[in-house]
Amino acid sequence: MSAAETALPERPAAPRPAHRDANVLRWLAAYTASLIGDSVYFVALAWSAQKVAGPAEVGLVMAAGAFPRALLMLGGGVAADRFGVRRIVLGSDAVRCVLILAVAAGVAVTAPAVWILVALALAFGAVDALFVPAVGALPPRITTPDQLARVTGMRTLSMRVSQISGPPLGGLAMGLGGAPAAFAVAGVLFALSLPLLLTVRLRPLDVPDAGEAVDAADVRSEAPVPAGAWQDLLGGLRYLRRHPLIGPLIAVIAISELGLTGTLNVGMILLNGERGWGPSGYGWIISGFGAGATVGAVLLTVAGRLPRAGLTLAGTLLVGCAGAATIALVPTLPLAVAVAGAVGLAMGICGTLGNALVQTAADPAYLGRVTSVVMLTSVGLAPMSYPVVGAAIGAWGASPVFVGCGVFGSVGVVVALGCAAVRRAELPDARN
Numbered sequence: 001m002s003a004a005e006t007a008l009p010e011r012p013a014a015p016r017p018a019h020r021d022a023n024v025l026r027w028l029a030a031y032t033a034s035l036i037g038d039s040v041y042f043v044a045l046a047w048s049a050q051k052v053a054g055p056a057e058v059g060l061v062m063a064a065g066a067f068p069r070a071l072l073m074l075g076g077g078v079a080a081d082r083f084g085v086r087r088i089v090l091g092s093d094a095v096r097c098v099l100i101l102a103v104a105a106g107v108a109v110t111a112p113a114v115w116i117l118v119a120l121a122l123a124f125g126a127v128d129a130l131f132v133p134a135v136g137a138l139p140p141r142i143t144t145p146d147q148l149a150r151v152t153g154m155r156t157l158s159m160r161v162s163q164i165s166g167p168p169l170g171g172l173a174m175g176l177g178g179a180p181a182a183f184a185v186a187g188v189l190f191a192l193s194l195p196l197l198l199t200v201r202l203r204p205l206d207v208p209d210a211g212e213a214v215d216a217a218d219v220r221s222e223a224p225v226p227a228g229a230w231q232d233l234l235g236g237l238r239y240l241r242r243h244p245l246i247g248p249l250i251a252v253i254a255i256s257e258l259g260l261t262g263t264l265n266v267g268m269i270l271l272n273g274e275r276g277w278g279p280s281g282y283g284w285i286i287s288g289f290g291a292g293a294t295v296g297a298v299l300l301t302v303a304g305r306l307p308r309a310g311l312t313l314a315g316t317l318l319v320g321c322a323g324a325a326t327i328a329l330v331p332t333l334p335l336a337v338a339v340a341g342a343v344g345l346a347m348g349i350c351g352t353l354g355n356a357l358v359q360t361a362a363d364p365a366y367l368g369r370v371t372s373v374v375m376l377t378s379v380g381l382a383p384m385s386y387p388v389v390g391a392a393i394g395a396w397g398a399s400p401v402f403v404g405c406g407v408f409g410s411v412g413v414v415v416a417l418g419c420a421a422v423r424r425a426e427l428p429d430a431r432n
Contacts, residue, residue, distance in 0.1 A: 018147040019154060019301055023201050027142050030196035031135065032158040034093060037189030039166020040173065041100060044182030045121060047174050048112040061117045065125030069379055072129035077372025078232045080134040085141060085368060090197055092131035097190035099123055104183035112179050132379065133372035140359050140367060141202040146305070146428040149356040153300035156352055160294045236369030244421040245361050246370060252412040252422070253354050254377040256317055259409025260324050260347070261378070262385030263402055264289065270390065271328055271398040281333050288337040292344025300352050310425030313353045314416040319346035321413065325406025328399040357425050 018024045042062075049061040080088045103112075103120050139151045173182040240247050272282040306312050323343035330336050355374065362370045392401045416422045 017304060018143050018150040021143065021147075024142055024147075024151060024154070026196050027138065027200045028154050028158055030193040030200065031155065032161055033189045033193040033196070034135075035158055035162035036166045036169065037096075037100075037186045037193070039162050040170035040182060040189065041124070041186040043167050043170025044174065044179055044186060045117060047170075047182070048107070048179040049114070049117050051179075052112055052114060052117075061114065061121055064118045064121035065128070066379075067125065068122055069125040069129050069132070070376065072126055073133065073372050073376045073379065074233055074236075074369070075229065075372075076130040077133040077137075077236065077369035078229050079130055080137055080368025080371070081236070081365060082229070082232060085134045085137045086202055088130055088134035088368075089138065090194065092127050092134065093190060093194055093197065095127050096124065096131065097187055097194065099127065100183050100190060101187035104180050104187055107183065108180035132375050133368050136371040136375055137359075137367045138200075138202075140362075140364070142200060144203075144428075145360045148360050149306070149352065149427050150301050150304045152352045152356045152359075153297045156297035156348060157294065157301065160290055160297065163290065233369070236366050236373075239363070239366045240370065240373060243361070244419075245425055246358055248415060248419040248422050249354055249358055249425075250373055250377065252313075252317070252416045253351075253374060254381060255412035255415065256321070256347075256350070256409050257378050257382040258385050259405050259412070260320065261382040262389035263324050263405040264343070266386045266389050267328075267393060267398060267402060267405070270393045271402070274398050275333075277333050277336075281336075284333065284337050285327075285340045288340035289344035292341040292346075293348035294344075296345045296348025297352060300349065300356075305427050306349075306353065307426070309353050309357055309427045310416065310422045313350050313357070313425075314413050314422070316346040316350040316353070317416065318410060318413045319343075320350060321406045321409040323406075324409065325403045328402035353427075356427055360427060361425075 046058070046062060049058045076088075099120070103116070106112075106116065139148060139155065143151050169185065170182050173185045177184075240250065268285060269282060272278065272285070275281070277285075300306065320343050323339050323346065327336055327339045327343070330339060358370060358374060359367070389401060389405065392404075
């Protein structure tokens with residue numbers, strides 16, 4: 001951890017819960033503004049590409065940012081641990097702001113050529129590879145371990161707010177002022193997040209108390225020594241491999257993402273086509289999933305902690321996998337919406353608990369690298385299932401593929417229950 005970061009003002013543990021902590025709320029406002037900016041940016045990029053390119057080129061533009069993000073994500077975690085999460089978050093967010101505003105100015109005076117959009121997507125994806133692990137590693141630095149589940153729930157709520165408000169805002173900006181206005185709105189939102197992030201106070205972390213709760217006390221925390229980035233990366237991977245809780249949890253997260261993400265995204269569109277429910281039916285199902293996930297996030301935000309966290313994670317994952325398998329078998333749209341709501345609720349709780357357990361158990365010296373691996377499973381690996389799911393549904397139809405993906409995701413439940421550290425995992429007791 002950098003000297004500049006340890007010199008920041010220390011924040012004493014607050015007696016109030018995280019959702020009443022002004023420092024946490026400032027971070028939440030900054031994070032929400034940044035996420036909405038992300039959503040507006042993607043709308044602006046997609047519509048700009050559609051206006052000047054054919055379908056294949058639109059796909060190239062939209063996929064361009066994913067490659068550097070996935071390739072550099074682990075390096076972003078190393079940078080966060082070497083140089084400090086505060087420095088990386090502020091620096092990368094500032095670069096994103098300048099980059100988007102520069103493109104907004106550029107497309108205001110000339111048409112957004114394909115090469116400009118591809119270059120923007122590549123640059124944005126590379127900067128995101130720094131930003132995403134660092135911002136994901138912030139929650140343990142702004143709250144105490146007993147409040148981390150609440151903060152993780154608040155973070156999930158922020159993501160839902162951005163998913164609901166960002167695309168309409170981007171569409172409105174495109175309709176009123178075209179691509180320059182949409183890119184400018186995204187840049188302004190990034191700019192708004194910066195002063196809020198500057199006011200967020202970070203707390204120094206010792207080895208987390210959660211280690212005792214998860215029987216991880218035998219994990220040796222390798223003292224940071226001067227080394228190159230490659231050695232740091234290998235050290236982080238060795239740490240994950242040795243840790244009795246974090247390694248299995250990341251395996252559970254990766255398996256569930258690979259099993260369910262493609263099904264609930266690409267598969268749901270194709271299922272709607274098979275059933276003739278149309279775009280409105282797809283919208284209702286996705287809304288049901290989002291509503292369920294929001295309820296799960298609110299539950300953890302208010303409760304702050306659920307007992308038997310490891311077993312609850314496994315149980316909710318099983319419910320989510322069963323629901324994902326069942327949704328292709330129900331005969332009517334209202335039933336499909338209800339099942340989607342149950343899946344969203346279960347997976348919202350499961351995902352929040354998984355992230356909270358990982359962050360409370362992780363040694364602070366490795367938090368950036370741990371977060372980068374967790375994010376890589378969803379940002380990098382999960383989209384790889386999209387073409388597989390699409391091809392399988394084209395060959396066999398939606399129902400058997402949904403059932404198969406649900407069964408595959410359930411392997412994560414087996415891994416969780418087969419690991420004693422996960423079964424016994426608990427979040428720290430709330431102090432409020």
